[in-house]
Amino acid sequence: MDNLFTKNDDEKFTLFKNLILKNNLSNQLLISCNNKVKLATFATEIIKFLLCSEKKGQDCQCDICQRVNNQTYYDLKIKGDFETTIKKESIQEIIQTFNYSALEETGIKVYVIKGVDLLTLEAANSLLKFLEEPSQNTYAFLLTTNKTKVIETIKSRCLNIILENSSNSEEVDDFKNNFIQTFFKNFENNAANNFIHLRQLNSYDNTECREYFLAIANVLKKKEWNKYQITDQTLIEKLNRKNSKLIEICYATANLLLENLNKELILEKGLIDWYNEV
Ligand SMILES: [Zn+2]
Known part of the structure; x- marks a missing residue:
């Protein structure tokens, strides 16, 4: 996939696609890398594969894959931009929306937090409570460029995935x-x-x-x-x-x-x- 991903990253793609095909993907993923574009792209590709019924991979042009690309898939919520602090309200918005049943046919709900190291303490506590009561059809993609700043209790609730850093590692x-x-x-x-x-x-x-x-x-x-x-x-x-x-x-x-x-x-x-x- 372009030059963005290394051989190791590609192996991770394969692994996660297999986990999805075997219905064995962890619901809570913490993905770290120093490259924001890589993090966001990796998450988007995995989410598309998770939601798509055709499971064709990155070039799939189906309605679901296109809407994930355009961020117009109803049951996909994205918060944060890797730069600004994420407040409690943002996390609560996700929790409230996800309290209702899924709007899309797949029944799968996904949220992405770009910069989980940038949560305020209150936001982190809200998220933690949400992570502690995982629901089978809800998937969390927590992305960070600074894993050392993610609080331990969040780390330990997630499967940790490390993508290869772009320059310094x-x-x-x-x-x-x-x-x-x-x-x-x-x-x-x-x-x-x-x-x-x-x-x-x-x-x-x-x-x-x-x-x-x-x-x-x-x-x-x-x-x-x-x-x-x-x-x-x-x-x-x-x-x-x-x-x-x-x-x-x-x-x-x-x-x-x-x-x-x-x-x-x-x-x-x-x-x-x-x-x-x-
Ligand atoms: Zn598709």
């Missing part, structure tokens, strides 16, 4: 670096802690989890022990000795994450395989 890299570092640290100290650690990934989508296993494979491949502060000589020795086997496990896990949507099970299996080797 500090925020994502920080999390990724810390994640990798902790992963190996746990093998130095108490490997069982990784069962808790990997659970952090449960709030991220499959393609994101896959990224982490590919990143770990990369560390092994390049033997970047220093970069990730892996200092335990016994561990390094094992990592060297079992290098190709461990990389293989990472790849197998990464592939399974694409094919199978049961993230929790795959992550656990990947970790157990690691556990048995190291």
Whole structure:
């Protein structure tokens, strides 16, 4: 899709389309990226796929897809512009409208908040209450260019999706670096802690989890022990000795994450395989 989206983003499109086809899309999505256009376009494409009966994808010219494009689909509410503060009234307007039954035939109601990091405290509390009582036919697309400023309670109620940042990717890299570092640290100290650690990934989508296993494979491949502060000589020795086997496990896990949507099970299996080797 143009130059806006990278290969990783395209994989996310595929994943979400599959989730929609399997009727398995989470109702509450928090999507982050530093590029507003990318965020808005990604959300629009997913919403079209969700509502469209033809499921043809981005070029679909059906009535529903066109009305989503023009923002004239009745049961789609969009608030915010990534710039200005979003007040409680805006959130309440969504809640009130969605208290009535859907106007469109699909019965699906969707709201988009552009800049969920810009909610006032009152607005955030209203939204939180709404998120706590999810309805099956209502979908929230919460978009942010500044995920660190989104309140924790909102983050934890959503499936977190990270699109590739356009120029700098500090925020994502920080999390990724810390994640990798902790992963190996746990093998130095108490490997069982990784069962808790990997659970952090449960709030991220499959393609994101896959990224982490590919990143770990990369560390092994390049033997970047220093970069990730892996200092335990016994561990390094094992990592060297079992290098190709461990990389293989990472790849197998990464592939399974694409094919199978049961993230929790795959992550656990990947970790157990690691556990048995190291
Ligand atoms: Zn369509």
